[in-house]
Amino acid sequence: MAKAIKQIDESILTPDQQQASDLNEILEKLTENKESILILLEIIEELHKFGILDITKGMLRTRHELGILAMEELDKPTVHDLVKSGISTFNFFTKVDPDQLNTLLNGASEGLKNSAEQSQKDEKLGLWGLAKSIRDPDVNRSITTMIHFLQGMGQGMKTK
Amino acid sequence: MAAGKQLKITINEEQYSVNNGETVFEAVRNQKIYVPGICSTQPDLGIGVIQTCDTCFIEINGELKRACATKVEDGMEIKTQSNNVKEAQHEAMSRILENHELYCTVCDNNNGNCEVHNAAEYLEVEHQEYAFKAKPYPADNSHPFYRYEPDQCILCGLCVEACQNLQVSEVLTIDWERNAPRVIWDNDVPIDESSCVSCGHCVSVCPCNALMEKSMLGEAGYMTGIPNDVLEPMINLTKEVEPGYREILTISNIEATMRKDRIERTKTVCTYCGVGCSFEVWTKDREILKIQPDPAAPANGVSTCVKGKFGWDFVNSEERLTTPLIRKGERFVEATWEEALSLMASKMTDIKETHGNDSIGFIASSKCSNEENYLFQKLARSVFGTNNIDNCSRYCQTPASTGLMRTVGIGGDAGTIEDIESSELVLVVGANPAESHPVLATRIKRANKLFNQKLIVFDLRENELAQRADLFISPKPGTDLVWLNAIAKYIIDKDWHDTDFIEKRVNNFEDFVDSLDTYTLDYAEDKTGLSKELLIKVATIIHEAKSMCALWAMGVTQHKGGTDTSTAISNLLLVTGNYGKPGTGGYPLRGHNNVQGASDFGTMPEWLPGYESIEDDKIRARYEEAWGTTLPKEPGYNNHEVVEAIQDGKVKAMYLFGEEMGLVDSNINYVHTAFEKLDFFVVQDIFFSKTAQFADVVLPAAPSLEKDGTFTNTERRIQRFHKALEPLGESKPDWEIFQNFANKLGANWNYKHPGEIMDEAAKLSPIFAGVSYSRLEGWNSQVWPVNKDGSDTPLLYEKEFGFEDGKARLFAVEWTPPYEPGEEYDLHLNNGRILEHFHEGNMTYRSEGISHKVPEPWLEVSPELASKRGIKTGALVRLKSPYGETEIRVWVTEQVKGKQLYFPMHSMEEKSAVNKLTSSYHDKDTHTPNYKEMDVKMEVIEPSGPSPIPEINHRFGNPQPQEGVEVERKWERENFTPIPEFIKRKGVEHGESDQAN
Incomplete structure (x- = not known):
């Protein structure tokens, strides 16, 4: 003989009970992962000493404002150009053959060395000396390479 | 055209044999050769129907043609990689990107299945050929479940096609004639105020983020929740510095892959009716991000209704029982x-x-x-x-099962939705599938609109299918068996019955014919109120149709003679040979999912x-x-x-x-x-x-x-x-x-x-x-039935019926007049479902969006009765039957006629529960209650008041039926140049481009 009823007594946990049960759950997880938690604590300590935690906290708390500020700074033609140049440079390097670059840079480094040594002598080269030095096989190799480089560059500039 | 025949064609200089009747797009894709085709990504809508995106241009016999709109022919030569093709597809994509900003990484639709993203990636689009132009319209956020962002809309019209020709609610169109075309709802009203039934088709088929579930916005991506004042400059920065789209797409692909970690996609089956729509539910923790249907789903393809697409909030309701x-x-x-x-x-x-x-x-x-x-x-x-x-x-359905077991031996639908779709004639008796089985109804509406399927609806109430039907007929309540028997008799008298079928496959024909003696056209006219001419017309249409499916539901079963009327429907199908072949059979529409x-x-x-x-x-x-x-x-x-x-x-x-x-x-x-x-x-x-x-x-x-x-x-x-x-x-x-x-x-x-x-x-x-x-x-x-080897039986009775001798049985039935409580109860009480809610509503009322559209049930009253009683929409009335009383607010509508009332069953409150009024009388064979047999009297408590249906309900909308997306109107625009012509003008030379591989 049961009449329809709507009253439901919810056994609501007291705040203390709730807290105790939550704490238990957390402790369980902590002990399960003891090793990693201890390492994490050390890392946190170091980060705190270094002041990084404070900075991070500040950044996170003001993330919306910082976001606007950052975007204001970043969304400018100069930055656009900088990023574009950065990407272009990056793209440039991805297209270069590392062996070729190595040869070229080796040459450049030897050249630098040589020029430094020679420049100490403070020797002047006349027009005749210039013409004569072209016949030097080392100089000639450099100049030929340079000419080929200029040729290729010109072609590259034409297609773009 | 002999389908199934194989044709030989050449694709990129290799020979293939493909099926006759296919489009080039299908043929090429079937060979696993990718051709982009944004507006052909929804096979349910038909390949080659839309023709708006132009990304599938390829070379066919040396000419640039749309792969989607060209049928394969023997000896065809197809090129999908030539320079010309690349130029054409690139031009098409560039035109699309004029309408759509690629900010994929911060887009909620970046889930690996974005068609625009994928096409741009395939075409290796590097730069914006034409600058992106925002459209001069704000986003439409008015609807509770989805939003339209014109700025991202590529005008492919998939949504329009889905609304016009798959769901067939005919709400969406593209206004091609205005300066900046866009999708509009009805005659350009906010979505929430339109005739949109919230089925979600348009959102599910949208190939980008123009139409999106609101539950996805700001939730799906890692960075999509960023506030607008940070997000917009971010998009701008990305756009400004982008060296090309490839880098953007790479980053967005990484982000899309990462989303797999936080968004679970789980296949589920809808629980809101017997159609059995299956789809994926996307969840993030306990949050439901969206319902995503799939063309591969057997019952529904990409289709859903408002409840299946949007009605899942109850799962996280605070009122859920969580402890014994x-x-x-x-x-x-x-x-x-x-x-x-x-x-x-x-x-x-x-x-x-x-x-x-x-x-x-x-x-x-x-x-x-x-x-x-x-x-x-x-x-x-x-x-x-x-x-x-x-x-x-x-x-609900035991009488239907019993009627079928008596006649054909198996208590279930004779075939599948495919049969209903492909039938020449659909006869609906006492069912309202457009509201109770919405996705199944879309297949009938589609066949009726596009493929000349005939539709006859017998119902008291002029429901949506009735409005669309070739013939809508309202007999007196509870008299269906009489006209069914009368039509069976007329068909036999005329010698229109399928003698061959009956001789080979049906028992009891002679006895059955004898049992029909009473059911003359005169008798039927007297009992049902339908004219003899009308009955003859129905019999003639049935006779002329090469195949017929009969669909019925509670309007038939919830009567004292529910089993008998179900039997009479099955008898009529047997007499006309409408069992055991594709496009035929009896289909009791099951109300609940299981x-x-x-x-x-x-x-x-x-x-x-x-x-x-x-x-x-x-x-x-x-x-x-x-x-x-x-x-x-x-x-x-x-x-x-x-x-x-x-x-x-x-x-x-x-x-x-x-x-x-x-x-x-x-x-x-x-x-x-x-x-x-x-x-x-x-x-x-x-x-x-x-x-x-x-x-x-x-x-x-x-x-x-x-x-x-x-x-x-x-x-x-x-x-x-x-x-x-x-x-x-x-x-x-x-x-x-x-x-x-x-x-x-x-x-x-x-x-x-x-x-x-x-x-x-x-x-x-x-x-x-x-x-x-x-x-x-x-x-x-x-x-x-499923055999041990796993083979199943979509179509029953092809060889034999469900009896020992394999033959069907005609089963003689007599009419049981409906229960009438007495003269003082002067109004007929009809009852049933409405589209938005399910059962008593304990799931659907917990959806804020659904309750926004339909907050409470109502009583449908005819204008005639309303004026007689001096009441208006919003009036509060008390209904009384011998069993109880209810109070409910009125909606005056022409859907109901004369002294008939319609009372939806969806109430969680006893005060407005229709079953306070119904009796304990029942079907004599199965004990199913006779819910549909009650008369009541009505007392007016308040002659007017607040309407129980908000004005933003779809019932007050203004649909705009049209053929589909009507792409011809796009082609007639002054600034439109067909792609082949554009390429010609550009003067691209024929021949292969200089490629490294």
Whole structure:
């Protein structure tokens, strides 16, 4: 003989009970992962000493404002150009053959060395000396390479 | 054109043989050669119908043509990689990107399935050919469930095609003539104020982020939740510095891949009606991000309705039951599972021992899984030794099943939705599929609109299908059997019946013909109120159609003669030879997601699983051996009888799950007094229902999204659903609860997964022999009967009917006049569902968006009656029947005629529950209540008041039917240059480009 009823007594946990049960759950997880938690604590300590935690906290708390500020700074033609140049440079390097670059840079480094040594002598080269030095096989190799480089560059500039 | 014939074509200089009748797009894609085709990404809408995106231009015999709109021909030469093709596709994509900003990484649609993203990536689009132009319209955020962002809209018109020609609600169009074309709703009103039925088709098919579920916005991506004032400059920065789109797309691909970690996609099956739509539910923790249908879904493809697409908020409702409750005096107290199950075990064992096995009744749920129903009947039969078990198909569909078992031998749909779609004539009797089976109705609306399918609707109320029908006919209430028999007689008298079919495949023809003597056209005209001419017209249309499907539902079954009328429909199909071939058959439309399955898996008093008689000693022995217990032989009480038996003091305890019997059974006052008489009552549900208020123990169950299992839809199709979320709180899947309870009573069951329950059922029941979870993976499904090798039976009766001699039986039936309570009750009370809500509404009213559209039920009153009683929309009236009274607000509508009222059943409050008015009379053969046979009187409480339906409801919209997206209007725009012409003008040279590979 049961009449329809709507009253439901919810056994609501007291705040203390709730807290105790939550704490238990957390402790369980902590002990399960003891090793990693201890390492994490050390890392946190170091980060705190270094002041990084404070900075991070500040950044996170003001993330919306910082976001606007950052975007204001970043969304400018100069930055656009900088990023574009950065990407272009990056793209440039991805297209270069590392062996070729190595040869070229080796040459450049030897050249630098040589020029430094020679420049100490403070020797002047006349027009005749210039013409004569072209016949030097080392100089000639450099100049030929340079000419080929200029040729290729010109072609590259034409297609773009 | 002979489909299936193979043609030889050349693609990129290699020979292929392809199917005749295919488009080039399909042929090429079938060979796994990728051609972009943004507007061809939805096969349900038809390849080559839309032609708006132009990304599929390829070279066919040297000419640039749309692959989607060109049929393959023998000897065709196709190039998909030539310079010309690349230029053309690039131009098409550039035009699209003029309408769409690529900020993929911060876009909620960046989930790996964005068609615009994928096409841009394939075409290696590097730069914006034409600058992106924002459209001069703000985003439309008015609708509760989705938003339209014109700025991102590429004008492909997939949404329009879906709305006009798949859902056929005809709300969306593209206004091609304005300066900046856009999609508009009705005649350009905010979405929320339009005739949009919120089915979600447009959102599901949108190839980008122009139409999106609001639940996705700011939720799907890692960076999409960033506030606008940071986000916009970020998009700008990205755009400014981008060296090309490739880098953007790479980063967005990485982000999309990362999203897989936070967004789960789980296949599930909808629980809102018997159509059995399957789709993926996307979840992030417990949050439901969206429902994503898939063209591969067998029953629905990309289709959904408002409930399936958007109605899942209830899962996270704060009102969910999360812990067992035990009645202590005048209140319920929370309990542990151990306490609740122990109490049940001791009380129910006591009652069983004191009053006998049959003093306990079991009510199963047609909303729960096959496995759960199987286990529940096993619990009743093998643990408690009673056949007092039934499910809610008793309230709706048992008469239809019985009518079919009498005539063709199997109580289920004769074929699948494909047959309904392909039939020449669809006859709908007493059903409102556009609201009760929305996705199935779309297939009929589509066939009627696009493929000349004829549609005849018999109903009291001019529902949506009736409005679209070639013939809408309203007979007097409760007289369907008369016109059905009269038409059968007329067809036979005219010699239009299928003599060959009848001779070879049907018994009892002579007796049946004799039984029709009374049903002359004159008699029918007198009883049904339909003219002889009209009846002859219907008979002629049936005769002329080469195939016919008959669909029916509660308008037929919920009568005193419900089984007989169902039988009469099946008789008419037999007489005209409309069984056993594609596009024919009888289709009782199952109302709940698992009405078919609950009955199939044995929660009925007289049947074991698979409709095998409990009284058959051999069959029973098979189960006794498997279960190791003895089983009772006599069929038990059905739902209706169990209420009577409680009233008579024979049944003392009841265990009910997943059924709001206290609101949806008829004559609920009588049901409530029965509940009060129970010594012990267990109710298991996801919410604290009206029924639960009478319980001694209330158990918290888990809904479909929180468990695994299968449902069987109206087609007899078994489909698997998977757990997407963990059960909330202490709630548990129903099958687990049954197992725990059975084990409390020493049953020692040990099912680890529902798949094991299905294995057991498949082993025991021949019609499920080959059903197994491994065969139901992904979008796979099985339509029973399923043979041991897994082959199934989408179309029944091709070779034989479900009787021993393989022949169908014409079954003579007589008309039972409907119940009439007396002259003072002067208005006819019709009742049923509406689109937006389900059952009593304990799931759908918890959706804020659905309640925004339909906050409460209403009473439909004809303008004629309203003016006679001096009432307007919003009036508050009291309805009285001999069984009770209700109060409800009025909607004056031409959908109902004269003295007929329509009262939706969706109320969680007793005051406005239609079943306060219905009686305990019932179908004479199956005890299904005669819900549809009641007259009432109406008293006006307030002649006017606030309308129960908000003005933003789709019923007050202004649909704009048109052929589809009407791309010709785009082509007529002055600034439109066809792509081939554009390429020609650009003067690209023919021949291959200089490529490295």
